Amino acid sequence: MQKIANETHFSETSFITKRNQTDGSFKVRIFTPFTEVPFAGHPTLGTAFIIKHFIETMDCQQVFLDLKVGKIPVTFEKKKGGEETLWMQQKTPLFGKIFSAKLFEELLSLQIEDFDLSFPIQQVSTGLPFVIVPLKTLDAVKRARINQNVLTRVTKETQAGILVFCMQTYQKKNSLNVRVFVDVFGIPEDPATGSGNGCLAAYLVRHKYFGSSNIDISVEQGFEIHRPSILYLKAGKKIRDIEISVGGKVILVAKGELF
Numbered sequence: 179m180q181k182i183a184n185e186t187h188f189s190e191t192s193f194i195t196k197r198n199q200t201d202g203s204f205k206v207r208i209f210t211p212f213t214e215v216p217f218a219g220h221p222t223l224g225t226a227f228i229i230k231h232f233i234e235t236m237d238c239q240q241v242f243l244d245l246k247v248g249k250i251p252v253t254f255e256k257k258k259g260g261e262e263t264l265w266m267q268q269k270t271p272l273f274g275k276i277f278s279a280k281l282f283e284e285l286l287s288l289q290i291e292d293f294d295l296s297f298p299i300q301q302v303s304t305g306l307p308f309v310i311v312p313l314k315t316l317d318a319v320k321r322a323r324i325n326q327n328v329l330t331r332v333t334k335e336t337q338a339g340i341l342v343f344c345m346q347t348y349q350k351k352n353s354l355n356v357r358v359f360v361d362v363f364g365i366p367e368d369p370a371t372g373s374g375n376g377c378l379a380a381y382l383v384r385h386k387y388f389g390s391s392n393i394d395i396s397v398e399q400g401f402e403i404h405r406p407s408i409l410y411l412k413a414g415k416k417i418r419d420i421e422i423s424v425g426g427k428v429i430l431v432a433k434g435e436l437f
Contacts, residue, residue, distance in 0.1 A: 182436070183209035189365050192221040194229070203242035203249055204229055212364025216246035217305030219372015219424055223264045226252035227428035247305035255425075263410065265425040266372065271380035274301035275336065282311055285328045286342065292318035294344075297385050302377035304422060307338035308358070310381045316346035316355055320402055324359050324366070337362055341374045343397075348406075353388075353395035354378075357402060369400030370407035372424045379413040379422045391415040 183191035188211075195205045206225055208218050226241050234241070240253045247269060255263045277299045283290050293299075294312040301309045313319055322342050339360040347355045356378065358371040368374070375397055382393050392414040400407040410425035 179207060180209055180214065184211045187211050189360075189368050190215070190218045190221040192225045194225060194233075198244060201242070203244040204233075205244045208245065210360075210363045210365055214246075215306055215363060217250070217269075217373055219266065219268075219374070219376060220370055220426070222250055222266050223252060223372060223426055224428055226254075226264055226266070227430075230254060231430075245305075262427065263425050264428055265410075265412075265423045268304040268373075268376040268422040268424060270304070270419045271377065271384075271422065272303045273380075273384060274303065274307065276300045277309060277335075281328075281332065282309075285325055285332055285340070286311070287323040287325050288313075288318060288321060292321075297387060300381065301336055301338055302381050303338075304373065304376045304380065306373040306377075307336065308341045308371075308374045308377040309336060309338050310378055311340065311342045312387075313342050313344045316344055316348070318342075319344050319346075319355055319357055322357060322359075324361060326361075329361060333362055339363065339368075339371070339374055341371070341378055343378060347398055348401050349398060351396060352398040352408065354397045355401070356397050356399040358399065367403055369403060369405035370409060370426070371399065372409065372426065375399070375409050375411055376422050376424045379411040379424065380420050382411075383413045383415055383420050 179193050192208045208221050229241050243250045251267050253265045279293045294314050297312045299311050341358045343354050343356045358368045358374045394412050397409045412423045
């Protein structure tokens with residue numbers, strides 16, 4: 179599986195290995211070109227789409243993927259025009275270390291003035307860890323570049339992807355612009371990251387970034403590398419936990435056979 183994932187060289191490649199006859203869930207493993215990961219957002223949605231449209235014999239509104247991080251439910255929401263949005267509910271977030279802006283100034287090749295210091299630079303995980311970095315402007319997001327020399331130092335502290343974001347966007351309909359650097363998993367920059375945006379959703383709720391403990395927003399990602407993607411984030415604070423759902427549309431672009 180690792181060799182196939184490296185050969186296709188997509189950000190992630192998923193493999194459906196079996197179906198659990200007891201609860202109907204599907205055992206799935208996910209690989210980047212570099213390593214196996216316990217969870218990733220976009221292959222979760224894409225795999226659920228394939229299961230519904232090519233494997234299930236009856237129409238279904240929800241499937242469960244049994245990943246290394248646990249069972250993830252994916253729900254299918256159909257709108258009037260027949261357009262389908264897939265929603266995955268992510269695991270309860272874990273909030274980790276807060277990092278200094280000085281360290282990430284060096285890592286991202288930016289200036290201290292580029293950071294929104296009203297909010298922390300913090301690691302969050304809903305199954306796969308990401309360090310969430312708030313920036314002030316779209317210009318700062320565009321200029322962000324990973325300094326590989328500093329990355330080695332950061333990787334000693336955390337095996338996490340780096341997600342930078344700001345409120346300025348390319349499209350007015352979106353609430354945030356996002357970039358995600360995942361060198362630690364062999365992906366220099368990801369055009370769309372469901373797992374990372376789930377961590378972002380938890381961060382936005384925890385720190386009341388929009389002044390509320392609930393969010394329902396759209397996020398743009400991948401514009402800087404000419405692979406634009408739109409993700410939908412819903413999250414809210416419950417009594418003890420933060421409940422997170424990340425949504426998106428799935429488009430079948432190719433089929434193939436391995437010999």
